[in-house]
Amino acid sequence: MNLLDIGEVASRANVPPSTLRYYEEVGLISSVSRRGLRRQFEPDVMIRLALVALARTAGFSLSEIAAFFGKGELMHEMPRDALHAKADELDKQINKLAALRDTLRHVADCSAPSHMECPKFRQLLRSATRP
């Protein structure tokens, strides 16, 4: 069988083994056996870890992510509405990030003496903070 040693998983996922042990402790991943003392993981764990990393950068907490996964299989416990709600939440966040990005680009390029006097800046700020 093609199980992965914790060290292998760690280097592929680019996280220290301590993080993997921690993730197992909080139920985000699970090892399937040991070789000596060493945890062995199924290759699938890499996908989980990728999703965890992704969701983390999206600002979700580990327990939210755990809820995503549900107790059993990949996201199968979560009702559709909850998933849609999460997706909508993400949409809002994406809009804010886009507004912030545009604001940064504008600030980098605009030559107004003070940003507060620049109408474009103020408009960007409004669109960034309104919705």
Next chain:
Amino acid sequence: MNLLDIGEVASRANVPPSTLRYYEEVGLISSVSRRGLRRQFEPDVMIRLALVALARTAGFSLSEIAAFFGKGELMHEMPRDALHAKADELDKQINKLAALRDTLRHVADCSAPSHMECPKFRQLLRSATRP
């Protein structure tokens, strides 16, 4: 003059006064005087707070945000390249979030028995984790 009492700022920005004191302590905002013991802020502080909140949801740390602002005026210390770099960083994050959002929507709507068997899911995962 139209200075704002800390309580006023707090309720408008929807954060507790303790957070404002903390932000002042770490240099994100500054009060301009006192009425009795109470901090007074210039109305501008609301814009700063909005930007702080925005950048926080974008995943920036308070010290990164402080660097944004620079020691003096609104984002004026930051060289253009740094701002552009931040904007590019945001773009990447936006792409990832969009991929995650699409993945969530797909999972909510797809009826495949196991997501791993669904080609669309795998494709979404790839696009979410590759770039």
Next chain:
DNA sequence: CTACGACTTCAAGTTAACTTGAGGTCAAGC
């Protein structure tokens, strides 16, 4: 003028997400 409520300081506590350290175990190479 007194009571009240919202502020003040300062130190200590909280939570999330890990990391570090001490002391121990194992399998693979020499």
Next chain:
DNA sequence: GCTTGACCTCAAGTTAACTTGAAGTCGTAG
């Protein structure tokens, strides 16, 4: 067979970003 390096456990430490608590101070309403 012994050494070595990467793992093990468990408890304790760390950092960011705040919050809470105790003890005190004001300005405003009554």
